[in-house]
Structures are given as C-alpha cells and as structure tokens.
Amino acid sequence: MSARSGVHRTVLLEEAVDALKVLADGVYVDATFGRGGHSRAILARLGPTGRLIALDRDPAAIAAAQRIADPRFCAIHAGFAGLIEVLEEEGVRQGGVKGILLDLGVSSPQLDDAERGFSFRFDAPLDMRMDPTRGLSAAEWLATADEAGIATVLRDYGEERFAKQIAAAIVDARTRGTVATTRQLAEIVGQAVRTREPGQDPATRSFQAVRIFINEELAQLSLVLPRTLDCLAAGGRLVVISFHSLEDRIVKRFMREASQPPRLPARLPVREADRPAPKLRLVGRPVRAGEDEIRDNPRARSAVMRIAERNAA
Numbered sequence: 001m002s003a004r005s006g007v008h009r010t011v012l013l014e015e016a017v018d019a020l021k022v023l024a025d026g027v028y029v030d031a032t033f034g035r036g037g038h039s040r041a042i043l044a045r046l047g048p049t050g051r052l053i054a055l056d057r058d059p060a061a062i063a064a065a066q067r068i069a070d071p072r073f074c075a076i077h078a079g080f081a082g083l084i085e086v087l088e089e090e091g092v093r094q095g096g097v098k099g100i101l102l103d104l105g106v107s108s109p110q111l112d113d114a115e116r117g118f119s120f121r122f123d124a125p126l127d128m129r130m131d132p133t134r135g136l137s138a139a140e141w142l143a144t145a146d147e148a149g150i151a152t153v154l155r156d157y158g159e160e161r162f163a164k165q166i167a168a169a170i171v172d173a174r175t176r177g178t179v180a181t182t183r184q185l186a187e188i189v190g191q192a193v194r195t196r197e198p199g200q201d202p203a204t205r206s207f208q209a210v211r212i213f214i215n216e217e218l219a220q221l222s223l224v225l226p227r228t229l230d231c232l233a234a235g236g237r238l239v240v241i242s243f244h245s246l247e248d249r250i251v252k253r254f255m256r257e258a259s260q261p262p263r264l265p266a267r268l269p270v271r272e273a274d275r276p277a278p279k280l281r282l283v284g285r286p287v288r289a290g291e292d293e294i295r296d297n298p299r300a301r302s303a304v305m306r307i308a309e310r311n312a313a
Helices: 013-020 037-045 059-065 080-089 108-112 138-144 147-158 163-174 182-192 204-214 217-231 245-258 291-296 298-302
Strands: 002-004 007-009 027-030 051-056 073-077 097-103 232-242 280-282 304-310
Touching (some): 013 037, 013 097, 013 232, 013 304, 027 037, 037 051, 037 097, 051 080, 059 073, 059 108, 080 097, 080 217, 097 217, 138 163, 138 204, 147 163, 147 204, 163 182, 182 204, 204 217, 217 245, 232 245, 245 280, 245 304, 291 298
Parallel strands (some): 027 051, 027 097, 051 073, 097 232
Antiparallel strands (some): 232 304
C-alpha cells in the first residue's frame, strides 16, 4: 500500500482481487488489512452468503476496519502468523478458505504518521512497531543491542554495505546519550555512510533493516506461508504482494517448492500415477504494476505479486 499527496492508494488493487477469483459464497482472508482497499474490493464481489475475515496487527488498522458495517466481514487484531488460530476461533474448518491475500511490508498510513517512528522524514520517537502494544521499540532495542548484533541486522535485513561502520557509530553515540528519535538515528547513519546511490537517503537501508527486525517480518512470513496450505480449499488461491527482494525471495522459494511433487525415498518402487501431487500449482508469471500506476503511486514500482492455487489434498 502507498500514498501520494496525502491520498492513500492500494497497490495492485484490481489485479490482486482478480487473482483471488472471488466466488460469491466463498470464505476469504485479507491477512493484511491496512486501510482496507483490498477488503472493500473483495466484499464488492462476494454474494450474500460469502465471508471475509481480515487480520492486522496494527490497532489503527483494526480501528479503520471497524468502520466497515457489513455482516459478511469481521476484522481481528492479530498478526498473520496466527492465521490458523484465528480461523478456528471464527469457526472456519480446515481447508475451508477459497482465497488468502498477503500484502506485505509497511503501509503508507504507518509511514505518514510521524509518531509511529517509521520514517526519517519526521523527527519523532524511534518506535517502528507495527503493533505498538507489544514488544520492544526500535529505540529500546538499539539501547541494549551489542555492536555485532546491530551490524548483523543492518547487513541481513537492509543489505547495507556499511553495516559495521553504522553499528560502531550507534554504539559510540550511546556513550553520549540515548538514540531515541528518528532524526538522531538518521544523522548517525548519515555521518557513517560514505557513499550512497543517487537519490537515496543514507538512512534508507538502516531504517528498513531495523523495522524488519523489530517486527520480525521475514520470520512471520516464513511461518504463515506453509500454514496457508492447511487453510486453503482445493482450487483456493494464495496471492502475495511483496515490496522487498528478501520478502519476494521467501515467497518465490516457498511457492516453487510447494509446486513440486513431494520427494520420495530413493529407489522406492512407485508408479508415476501413484506419486503424490504437489500441494500448489503456480498461476501465471509474477505481476508488476503498470506504468500508469507507478506514475500515480511511485511505491508500486517495487511491488511483485505471485499467485498459486491449492491442489486437491
């Protein structure tokens, strides 16, 4: 999701909902509600007996979801790694979901709210939690993490070339006081980074890395993807939109492996007709935003949507 000139726009809105192949009486899950662009489009295609369950770990997103007055819709304050538990609580049987949508990463309302501490565009408390009611804030983590741990996060999650230099600068800055605001962190990084790609702020990779780590974004994604297989009905669609190469790599690998037949022991005499079918079937090629959408919504440039369909168990 993204925004420009204060207007919130959902990336790949029609493409994602088309990919779900919404059936009038189906049960669907929008596992990343955000501000509800995809959810509203799904509801527009559902019939009277259809159902949509939305999840989000951001209380602000859930507050926005509660403004949708529709008996076919419910919103749950939970991260998508808890998908199976949420569906059980909502009375949805295993294998009873016709489509699951994951729109990954940080949303533009989160970026645009200075108090959330996601962006170095504002000077604000260094928080970065998608769910500010749980876990350590970025400032709290940076206050206690050792230099090697900070460098590892910057390198692994931000692909930052100057991870060691930035980590050393953060630890040095702590000797003179806490690193408590977005401006403080951005200035520390800016002084430690010698060169950067044209048009990119020196702090971009570091802020991204800390955010991904604080919210366990890659770990949560790795947990939920195999769980979707237990939730989806035969023919049900899994649609995932990612905005970062690390996210997309996880999604691509999962879908590719799940679309291959299970490995059997070597020399096991099994007829080809009796080989277990793959759990997923890949659908089409990765989908990217068109030129018009990128012009209106620059963040869409990095979006990649992958689609897979559940085979019969």
